[in-house]
Amino acid sequence: MAISNKPIVWGPFAAGGTLTAFVTPVLVLLTLAAALGHAPDLFAYDRLHAFAAHWLAKILIAGTVFLSLWSTAHRLRITCYDLGVRADTLVATIVYAGALAGTAASVIFLARI
């Protein structure tokens, strides 16, 4: 049987699609409230900093960033193909590298909190 990298690419995509389906709308709602001047209590600097300083919160945040960005990257890759862009290897390299770079940035920032 030919060796395929599909499960490695597709697994985080499906996990990210499920995670973002459950949590992204309500998280956007929270930042929308802040955008409209009604920031929830958690957005106070001291409280949010204390929350993000906990190791479990760091793992949850970094995990959410990775799965969400990877899922976005995979969708973008498929959409590029649907729109007639046939340079799949190039597109895949750019979008997955971008997702990993964003995740790495979040890990670095979380380490400083």
Next chain:
Amino acid sequence: MAQGMSRKPYVRPMTSEWIFRHPRYVRYMVREFSCLFIGGWTLLLVWGLKQLAEGPAAWAAFLQWLTSPASIVFHVAALGFASYHSITWFNLTPKALPVQRGEEFLPDRAISGAHFVAWALVSVAILFLAGAF
């Protein structure tokens, strides 16, 4: 003959006008484009982490930026696209996770319905934990 084929292979022209041939294709593309808003919001989260790590002044500047008109427009659009993604994702769950009981399969509505209920509970729990009430 094979030689002729290999010298000049036929490449089917591929354009993006197919999207507009059927409303179903348009809905498919709207769902796919939701990733730009979900990914965009996630990058906003990464930027927020950077500001939070830099201290109270940087965090205050981030909250200030959130109240800008561009941010409000983005958030309203992102809320719509993210919700649309959730609805399409949960509507597909009976196809991805069929549940068999004896000879029968659980009805599609039971499986997607359970996901919608779970979505509502998770959303309320997060709003509660964030102190939005």
